[in-house]
Amino acid sequence: MKKMIVFAILLGGIIACSGGNDKSKSNSKSATAIDGAKIYKSNCMLCHGDDGKLGLNNSKDLTVSKLTKEERIDIITNGKNTMVGFSSLLDEDEIKAVAEYTFTLK
Numbered sequence: 001m002k003k004m005i006v007f008a009i010l011l012g013g014i015i016a017c018s019g020g021n022d023k024s025k026s027n028s029k030s031a032t033a034i035d036g037a038k039i040y041k042s043n044c045m046l047c048h049g050d051d052g053k054l055g056l057n058n059s060k061d062l063t064v065s066k067l068t069k070e071e072r073i074d075i076i077t078n079g080k081n082t083m084v085g086f087s088s089l090l091d092e093d094e095i096k097a098v099a100e101y102t103f104t105l106k
């Protein structure tokens with residue numbers, strides 16, 4: 001009988017833990033500042049992953065990239081092989097912001 005109670009508590013704990021989703025972090029900051037993280041999440045995560053390491057479609061691991069900011073801006077703007085260019089989707093400032101964001105990926 002005691003075992004059943006322990007089991008019930010454990011099960012309850014598992015359900016409580018797995019139910020949480022981390023969507024709460026996206027609180028909107030000032031509207032004018034360009035949010036590189038947000039741009040990354042909606043445009044780049046698909047191939048590069050949340051942390052830059054996913055490597056889908058042969059994309060490079062952004063956390064180990066040795067490219068300079070200018071080189072990253074160039075690739076993001078014009079694309080490279082399977083990576084599409086973002087010149088028609090993002091403006092210059094947005095590309096700059098997301099390029100800077102890639103340096104924060106660890």
Ligand code: HEC
Binds near residue numbers: 066102
């Ligand atoms: C369709 C999938 C895809 C998407 C979406 C994508 N990338 Fe890429 N990315 C790639 C691939 C593939 C490469 C490797 C290109 C190569 O060198 O052959 C790459 C390479 C890069 C590189 C160069 C890394 C290095 O060290 O050579 C950077 C920087 C980069 N991506 C940033 C971004 C950013 C920022 C975004 C969003 C604006 C983005 N990517 C969106 C697929 C993608």
